[in-house]
Amino acid sequence: MAFYFRWLLRITGGFVVLIALAIAVVYYLASRSLPDYNKTLRVEGISAPVEIMRDNANVPHIFGETDADVFHGLGYAHAQDRLWQMIMLRRTAQGRLSEIFGSRTLDIDKLLRRLDLYRLASSSVEAQDTRTVDLLEAYAQGVNARIDEVNRDALGRGAPEMFLFPHAVAPWRPADSLVILKLMALQLSSHLEEEVLRARVSIALPDPERLRDIMPDAPGSGIAALPEYSALMPEMPRFAKTTPLPDHPLSPFKPRAFAGASNAWAAATSRSAAGGTILANDPHLGFSAPSTWYLARLELQSGGVIGGTIPGLPTVLVGRSARLGWGLTSSYLDDQDVFMEELDPDNPQEYRTPDGFKPFETRKTIIEIKDEAPVTLTLRWSDNGPVLPASHYSLGAVTPPGHVPALGWTALSGEDTSMSAAIALMGAADIEEALDAGEAFIAPAQNLTLVDDERIALKLIGAMPRREDAHRSKGRLPSLGWQPENRWQGHFDYSANPEFVAPVGGILGNTNNKIVERPFPLHVSYSWGDSQRVKRWQRLMQGRQVHTRDSFMEAQLDTVSSAARSLLPLIGADLWFTAEAAPKGTPERQRQRALALLAEWNGEMNEHMPEPLIYSAWLRALQERLIRDEIGTLAEEFTHVEPLFIERVFRDIDGAAAWCNVIRSATEETCADMARLALDDALLWIAEHHGRQLETLRWGDAHQATHDHPVLGEVPVLRYFVNIRQSTSGGDNTLLRGRTSGKEPAPFTNVHGAGYRGIYDFADPDSSVFITSTGQSGHFLSRYYDDFAQLWRRGEYIPMSLDADLARAAAVGTTTLRPRR
Incomplete structure (x- = not known):
């Protein structure tokens, strides 16, 4: 027995030693790619030494003799910290993910190849102004300097992910930066899906008049009634297979609920306590680890610039200089249209145009797939845009027989000068120069909020499609591509873009809400990203005569839901205080406990409170009960509660209370019945997922922010090291926006929000503060992977100054790039 015991100990000890050695080897290999921020390196492509000084938050402050040298330094710094992220963005946009991940990402690659973004980006390089081309090339040389250093010095392949997914890394090119900007446009676009979904719902609804309820227009829009979709098309398919979007963390095809959101507001000197303009901005994107955003400071010939960059893009997209501050919010400009192209019955390689049938432009492309045979695609383009597969956003469900869908989109330009505009903006001295720079911006369309020393302004930048007054669907439904009245007539002049400069009230802002009321085709959009957050913003802005950096900070972090405050009295009107006391343990007693909690609640979506979870589950269950009966499985497309829909139903606007009656039941249900049943549904769901003790529930347990690594986040064991999870406040309709996933089994997980926050007070510019969501x-x-995460969660910020001496005093490392002679 002792003999076996000794050998068991030896074998166990051997396994422990082997595991320890394996961990040590893995750690050694992974740690080889950790950047050394204290060094001197000789590189090609710079005219004089470049200094990259890292402050105590690891923010690089980059100094050089010329702007090209500074951009070289930015490229090097981006590649030092985010090389894997940059490579994945480039591969995604190129449609080359399957070379690494196999067939799992094939659908993503197919769709990206059909859009042909990389070819368009390559041709757009020549459209940039000379200075931008020079800076793009300098930035690319900086990225390549880091890649060369990694290869030469065997620095762990540049990132730990490279060991799990080894592949050759091609040199960075200017087109790589331009295509990442187009990829951002794709992530922020929603009108294609909006058109298709609107068409599908109009076909499915028993009463087409009810379409305005479930997909409501922003208040005050005054839209005339649209024709039924079937009336626009020659013949509709009776049955059509629908396919969901590629479900992969690297997929840029986001459902319309995540098509982009953001906040920005500005105060003029007359509304500032300290006498200087103030700007707050927090653009919203899907959460990931690392964050999309990366903080940096560039010392250009025109002066210092500091703020948020995106690795791969050589520009400070949001931030400030000594003279100007700028922020971005998604404009929701209707910059996409779906065209149904009629095929020639005798030759399906041709499609109908106003002048007769015409051949598609075609080109073959080959997709390499890891461990599998390559796939050859034939890309087709009509005059209106690329032909898309029927599976994309369920286009097949609204495509008539003998037709194929094509996409018109402003981002599909081979002469896209948006990068030139972004780089010119950094050097603008005042609002006029910044507005002039915005004229070259094409896509993604954004609302640009500006402050200089004295004034504030807001301008929509991006190409506005020029549609005909006689457009059959006004861009709201797919239309026949050969009809002249449906085709785009170029773009409106930049002067037509909405603009607000130095308003009398001294306050400007945007929460993706409707910003103008203009007739079609100058309407900008019929679909906006917010109708609720703006209400709370207006109250906070109007509640003070003057504002400070701290009051703007409070607004950025505000967690009160105006939607909750307005909807709860409506849906609970016939439930509160109307029932007799119920025995313990009964559903009626649980309902009464929930209603008692909500009756005392002020709508604050605080992570430590139970009421936000009860409210959110109730509204989710209520919308499901209201729409499932009418539109069947299409209800699954409505993953988030639409407050305007609930309000229309419970106020019975234009007969919207009809949604409360279950058409398949013999009795006639009232809205009070549906509210009661939905509350019971919600409490049952809460009991199954979070327990029956309502008073001990925490919204933050359900509303966890998921900063997950897009590739390693699903790998067992590793995911505990690379994913960042946090209990968070806020919700879908709060200024501190934490967009929920909308998917079971965790529909309230926080997956989309402010990855960057910045507040710039020009009364004391060096008091400006910044933060990103991870590190x-x-x-x-x-240690800089997640050091911002808890600060971000708690609503804290870091200071960032353009004072070089302050940065040097807190430096944790300095990299000096010297010209190679």
């Missing part, structure tokens, strides 16, 4: 580094072994 500067993309290396999970770095």
